[in-house]
Amino acid sequence: MALARSLGAVVSGVSGQLVQVEVDHSRGLPSVGLVGLPDASVIESKHRAKTAIVNSGLVWPKGRVTISLSPAELRKHGAGLDLAIAMGILGATGQISLELICDTVFVAELGLDGSLRSVPGALSCVIAAAQAGIHSVVVPFGNIAQCRIVPTARAAACSDLNHVIAYLRGESEPLELAPTTEPDSTELIDLSDVVGQEDARWALEVAAVGRHNFSMIGSPGVGKTLLAQRIAGILPPLTEKETLQATAIHAVASTQACVSPITRPPFEAPHHSASMAALVGSVHGHRVTPGALTRAHHGVLFLDEAPEFSRNALEALRQPLESGHIALSRSSWTGLLPARFQLILASNPCPCGNALTDTLKVCSCASLALRKYTMKVSGPLRDRIDINVLIPSIRGTSAGESSAVVRERVISARQLSAQRFADYPWSTNSEVPPASLRLDFHPEPGGAELLNSYVGHSGGLRGSHRVLRVAWSLADLAGNRRPTREDVALAIHLRNSEMAMAS
Ligand SMILES: [Zn+2]
Secondary structure (H helix, E strand, O other): EEEEEEEEEEEEEEEEEEEEEEEEEEEEOOOOEEEEEEOHHHHOOOOOOOOHHHHHOOOOOOOOOEEEEHHHOEEOEEEEEEEHHHHHHHHHHOOOOOOHHHHEEEEEEEOOOOEEEOOHHHHHHHHHHHHHOEEEEEEHHHHHHHHHOOOOOOEEEOOHHHHHHHHOOOOOOEEEEOOOOOOOHHHHEEEEEEEEHHHHHHHHHHHHOOOOOEEEEEEEOOOOOHHHHHHHHOOOOOOOOHHHHHHHHHHHOOOOOOOOOOOOOOOOOOOOOOHHHHHHOOOEOOEEEEHHHHHHOOEEEEEOOHHHHHHHHHOOOHHHHOOOOOEEEEOOOEEEEEOOEEEEEEEEOOOOOOOOOOOOOOOOOHHHHHHHHOOOOOHHHOOOEEEEEEEEEOOOEEEEOHHHHHHHHHHHHHHHHHHHHHOOOOOHHHHHHHHHHHHHHOOOOOHHHHHHHHHHHEEEEHHHHHHHHHHHHHHHHHHHOOOHHHHHHHHHHHHHHHHHHHH
């Protein structure tokens, strides 16, 4: 047989794309041609494949070898096509039966000794294969932990080229993962570590129920960072679909190929000096590296000392907060990166940090500096924050409930909202669009009356939508069928407590 087809996959953005590898072997002067928009790393594949085949005791064909990668218009990058190219050559030269390779996707880099090496983004490739109805995938051992989480895929880990052939022929078993007992790092930081601050802990719990964006203002040292870091521990675990998406993103973003499945909401806390590329993502050649906003997809983005971030960085949050994605446009790659996160902001009350303290320290900030500082987080961004709280100085030494106890309450409340939204395309209170909120999710008459007066007084229509979403989270926590007058009153308090200070 002179012509063979095998299947590989590459990563574009954070998604996988299947690539068909066609290998033609014909008589002529010895040469290897590779077509189909390969970048430098794919062009080098033919050298790795040749040496790996020879060093595995297999035969590299004499004569002319032409390798075509399709779809031809898709730019291919990375070493993940090595194995698919090698299997195509082995098929074209009759060293393996074509039936054995036609319905399997091969994703691995080849070492010169024929060993299979891990590649970044292997999970995205397995997801793409499963979506295309191809369930058999061969990956390196280092990628198998993340690839096993795709429920419809049969991902098999092999050690080298000969092992792949033996596995396809049914003569050898794939490598198996040893059970691991890695400690869960989120369990190491617990909400009970936060001393005092009952109101702020309660506001954090409400934010966790509805995935509400949350802002804290308080003097340095009152525990803002401590509180924010503990939200991941009280959020419900990710669903199967969210786990797939979050793990695929982190597998592409990581410089290490071995990323464990992410089952808890990710928590990203970029420093205020982070560049725009570090926040929204960057493109090198054709490889996209997701930024902190995308890595926080299905999780939490925490901006500590929010006014210290550049204005551009803060403005970059607006698009993902509205649409759930970032439109990245560079000369070598244009596309959308997912970025649906819960935003948590922490700010000092003023540049010197003493404006709110009840100690002997006095605020020394000039009024202009104070104004510039509070205006840094602009109106449109602040408008997207559902819950604003002032964090007072620490009083008392009592430790509160543990993360596990609070998480149980959050999960129960989330179940109520999930039942309510069973027929809608969203699952949490913060996602309900305004039109649906007005039509289908109004509060009890007492709550509606209070909400109407809030619109008339200061809140505006948009503000009232945000209040109503928080009121629904409060109702879910209390087990109320609809938000009561008290729920709406508390939601107005949660939205406005910080603004009262700022004005
Ligand atoms: Zn000050």
